[in-house]
Amino acid sequence: MILSTVDDHDQRTALQNDPLRFGVGARITVAVMSDRYADIILGALDSVDASGLSVETGDVSTFVGGTERDLLRYLTDLSSAIADTGSHASISVLLSRGCPGEVVCELPGGAGPRAVEHPTGRDTDRHATAEWALYPLADEVTAGVEPDHMRDIYAAIDLAKENDTFRGSAHFVTRLEGDLGRILETAVAGWTLVGRSVQHVTSHLTVSVNSPSHAHV
């Protein structure tokens, strides 16, 4: 996965500080279970403030690149706009940082982890349920930082308990439930926390809003 190595401290710092070059971003798939899905999705996308972000809409997902804080704001605004319509919807989010490419990382190896404060979310007054997976992908020492992803995963779980979204484990995923904004906060914060010591971290979150089964599940 390593194409070249960054030895220069200044170059490394520049990479870590530039969210787009470091590959900080999300892919978001919004699926609205209504005949009016196109109007609802386009209306929500149009209503959301994308300032500071690079946005590319595709037929499978929308790519959004930028800082962790701007991404959480965008995800929260977009998801709550969808939830506000009252339609049942499934929102799938892929978060990635530390590897702008896919099969082969384009980021020079040894860039090192990007350590930033995890962003704080907001209440949306919309209930949601979700399944969450968090993947630390490069477990070697980069730029002299010893990875400790279990410490950081437990810190993420602690945060999910504090904001009352943690509901335990299921096959392959962690179950989250609660305020939609706090669920998104949990996923973005966990991903950011693990990224304190691991360069390449991805996370996948599937959120269900306005589900007819929520009342009895």
Add this chain to the structure above:
Amino acid sequence: MILSTVDDHDQRTALQNDPLRFGVGARITVAVMSDRYADIILGALDSVDASGLSVETGDVSTFVGGTERDLLRYLTDLSSAIADTGSHASISVLLSRGCPGEVVCELPGGAGPRAVEHPTGRDTDRHATAEWALYPLADEVTAGVEPDHMRDIYAAIDLAKENDTFRGSAHFVTRLEGDLGRILETAVAGWTLVGRSVQHVTSHLTVSVNSPSHAHV
């Protein structure tokens, strides 16, 4: 991630040969963009042969556990049943093997990779587009097997080129396009191929069927 170590060869082989104990399975979220989504999803789930598989339906996704071959058959039958309705739908699939739990693996460390033939899919005569991510998660030597996930990822890409689903790279994912059944084959085969040398491998696939934008994208 390692709770205990399996040193005994027979015990290791028994773990590798039991798909449920090895944690071979999928979580599937089907989102149908129609007012009739509940009837369509329940109808498709009821029509599919789940023999040989363990199925648990939840409000965010359906868990399916079993062999790679049975999983690919189930995924193909379910997705083509959805596509056959003509409704636009998004199908998200999480594939996992080698770690039945989530935050902390429940499988004793050192079980080693499960090496099986990658299953063959079938044509469905339904066009789809998809985004695919493949994650080798435990890169250490387990049970004496040296991981070589780049070799196996390239073997997966070669297979995607052979079955004409590979369309290149985008941010964080590989773009797949073509027959729905061949797209699912690519994802399941790639995940199985990387699993030849890596114990814990997950893969995420988001598929779009009957998209109004497919004609011009």
